[in-house]
Amino acid sequence: MTEIPHPSPPSGSWADPRAGRPPVHPSVSEAGRLLCAGTYLDAGYRERVIDELYVHEERLAAPAYGFDTTRVLAHALRARRMELTWAAGILAAWFVGTVITSGALTLLLAPFLLLSLARWLRARDLGLLRFLGVVVRVYAWWMIAVVVIALIGLGLALGGAFGDLVGVGALFLTDSLTGSSSSSSGPFGGPGGSSSGSGGLALWMVPLTFVGLVVLVALQRSQVARVITGELSRHRYADHAGDPAEATPGPRFERIRRRIRAEQHSPLVMYDVNDPLCGAGEPYYPWHLSVELRPREDLGPDRKPTPLTNTHLVERIVPLLQALRVPSPHGSPQAEAAVQDRLRELVIDECVFVPVDGLPHRDQAPLSPQFFAEQRAVAIEEGGERRRHFLRVRVGGWDEDLVVTVFVRVHTQGGMLMLEVAPHLLNPVHVLFYNADAEAHRYLNNNALGRAVWALVRTPASFGASVATLARGLAGWWRIVTGGHGGARPEGPRTSVRELAAQDNGSIFHLMDADRYLKTIQDRVVGGVTLALHEAGWHTEEFARRSAITIAGGGTYIHSVHDSAFSVGGSGAQNTMHGKSGTGGAGGNRGSEGRGR
Numbered sequence: 001m002t003e004i005p006h007p008s009p010p011s012g013s014w015a016d017p018r019a020g021r022p023p024v025h026p027s028v029s030e031a032g033r034l035l036c037a038g039t040y041l042d043a044g045y046r047e048r049v050i051d052e053l054y055v056h057e058e059r060l061a062a063p064a065y066g067f068d069t070t071r072v073l074a075h076a077l078r079a080r081r082m083e084l085t086w087a088a089g090i091l092a093a094w095f096v097g098t099v100i101t102s103g104a105l106t107l108l109l110a111p112f113l114l115l116s117l118a119r120w121l122r123a124r125d126l127g128l129l130r131f132l133g134v135v136v137r138v139y140a141w142w143m144i145a146v147v148v149i150a151l152i153g154l155g156l157a158l159g160g161a162f163g164d165l166v167g168v169g170a171l172f173l174t175d176s177l178t179g180s181s182s183s184s185s186g187p188f189g190g191p192g193g194s195s196s197g198s199g200g201l202a203l204w205m206v207p208l209t210f211v212g213l214v215v216l217v218a219l220q221r222s223q224v225a226r227v228i229t230g231e232l233s234r235h236r237y238a239d240h241a242g243d244p245a246e247a248t249p250g251p252r253f254e255r256i257r258r259r260i261r262a263e264q265h266s267p268l269v270m271y272d273v274n275d276p277l278c279g280a281g282e283p284y285y286p287w288h289l290s291v292e293l294r295p296r297e298d299l300g301p302d303r304k305p306t307p308l309t310n311t312h313l314v315e316r317i318v319p320l321l322q323a324l325r326v327p328s329p330h331g332s333p334q335a336e337a338a339v340q341d342r343l344r345e346l347v348i349d350e351c352v353f354v355p356v357d358g359l360p361h362r363d364q365a366p367l368s369p370q371f372f373a374e375q376r377a378v379a380i381e382e383g384g385e386r387r388r389h390f391l392r393v394r395v396g397g398w399d400e401d402l403v404v405t406v407f408v409r410v411h412t413q414g415g416m417l418m419l420e421v422a423p424h425l426l427n428p429v430h431v432l433f434y435n436a437d438a439e440a441h442r443y444l445n446n447n448a449l450g451r452a453v454w455a456l457v458r459t460p461a462s463f464g465a466s467v468a469t470l471a472r473g474l475a476g477w478w479r480i481v482t483g484g485h486g487g488a489r490p491e492g493p494r495t496s497v498r499e500l501a502a503q504d505n506g507s508i509f510h511l512m513d514a515d516r517y518l519k520t521i522q523d524r525v526v527g528g529v530t531l532a533l534h535e536a537g538w539h540t541e542e543f544a545r546r547s548a549i550t551i552a553g554g555g556t557y558i559h560s561v562h563d564s565a566f567s568v569g570g571s572g573a574q575n576t577m578h579g580k581s582g583t584g585g586a587g588g589n590r591g592s593e594g595r596g597r
Helices: 030-041 043-055 069-100 104-122 127-158 163-178 197-229 251-263 310-325 333-337 369-382 436-444 448-482 508-536 541-552
Strands: 268-271 287-292 347-355 388-396 402-413 416-426 564-567 574-577
Touching: 030 043, 030 069, 030 197, 030 436, 043 069, 043 251, 043 448, 069 104, 069 197, 069 251, 069 448, 104 127, 104 197, 104 448, 197 436, 197 448, 268 369, 287 541, 310 347, 310 369, 310 388, 310 402, 310 508, 347 369, 369 388, 388 508, 402 508, 416 508, 508 541
Parallel strands: 268 347
Antiparallel strands: 287 416, 347 388, 388 402, 402 416, 564 574
8 A cells, every 4th residue: 555655854854853743644634534434424525525536537636635535535435335235225125115015115105205305405595495395394294194094094994903984994095195096906906905815914014114114224324333433433544554445446446546645745736727726725815915125224335135036035934934843941841742732743845836737648747756846946936827836834733624724935026025925724624524423422322212213214215315326326437437537638626525524614713723823824934034135135124014914914815805906015006806706714615515415
């Protein structure tokens, strides 16, 4: 099994205090474990993962910040195989039950399908559809009550318990539901639904068949709960080599896994021009600042300012960021080692973004360290549009469940210094995924009555859900066979499996931590640029003043500007933006509309 490279410390050894504490390996992070659990709980999320990574094999994988994309895909495929197996079993049980009940079980299909429709309507955002869902739900339960009374009455009548009166009433109810005439051949025996031993036995098999369906639904939930509490428990998930989801990979998965592992943590990012920073989360007040380079008056007549290069500016920023990893003095080495501040795991690296356009095949992506070094040497000084160099600073808070990434680009042009800062925020994973352990343990530790009631309530939706599951599986296979993705031109990532699973907002603790990380990192970036300006003999007052105002005020939020005028940069130029504004802030959720809820 190919190992995922661990973030390298600046000096080549974690013993260096500047290296801080090594972050958790992305293949065993808590965030990755919750994403894997989510593939068993959310069919919509699972299908988006499979479609992006497995069906569209021409698309490069988005950068994975603090998790392993291949493990999420492996569990998504395994969860779909499990669900397809259970769906086929449940539909087979419906077929067998229909045969042994002489068709009586089909009387429950219509109200059960209506209940599935009502559940779908109630999950919509439109108030009218939600109200319609309530109406459909009430009507479906009324139909179920009528069917149950009719079947009980008809069964007793065929058994001779209440005589002709009950038999006539039951047949009338049955005819009103099925639309058939009592003079025609009924589904339970002879002409006109006449009483017979076989007809009565068929009717009494209906509740037994329904109990069998309830048992299947309960067993399916038990298997999912055991996967979450067993194979995806914290201590077993840490054993990457023993993950059963990757034990027997097929040729297609093995090919895709090899590609993803080469792409997801590469410093050379091949992007889609419509979403270049896909994978980093939502933009969180990106800003830029431009100031004139003016010589200091206190240099003296014999000294002139030194020209600044982009490489020199980056070299002055990095040591200040590295210092954030070192705990403040606490009186003893033991006390310093006990400091749990997540800034000790700060990850600093350089990356180069290049468009995927023109790449002949995905396997030919130039991801070697030698090619990256060549691209980095050119991109850091050229200040181009399509190929861009960034200093990337990342903090994985809450065991990589809250990821703060700051992209920094600094260069000089035309006697001006230009600093671009693009903070991004990945909010914690969805509450459903976060509570997966608790819900699984609650179900497994519940008594028999509680588990039976849980399955009984969900059995009416089992037929519709099974049909939908098989339809999704067939549609996925059809897209693979007919889509031509294997030979298609390579594309950049369209979405990130981590972004799909992010909440709209975090808790107050999450937001406080994110704000602290972002402002601390940006302060150090500004401090490094200020230091470089001062050492080179340039004025720093204007840059320091304006950057402090920008950071304190949340920056110039580029994505929220719409039909308004704003001024950035040292020239005071007035710019007017017209167009569609972005979602904005930490509350955005990229791709959330496509997720199943």
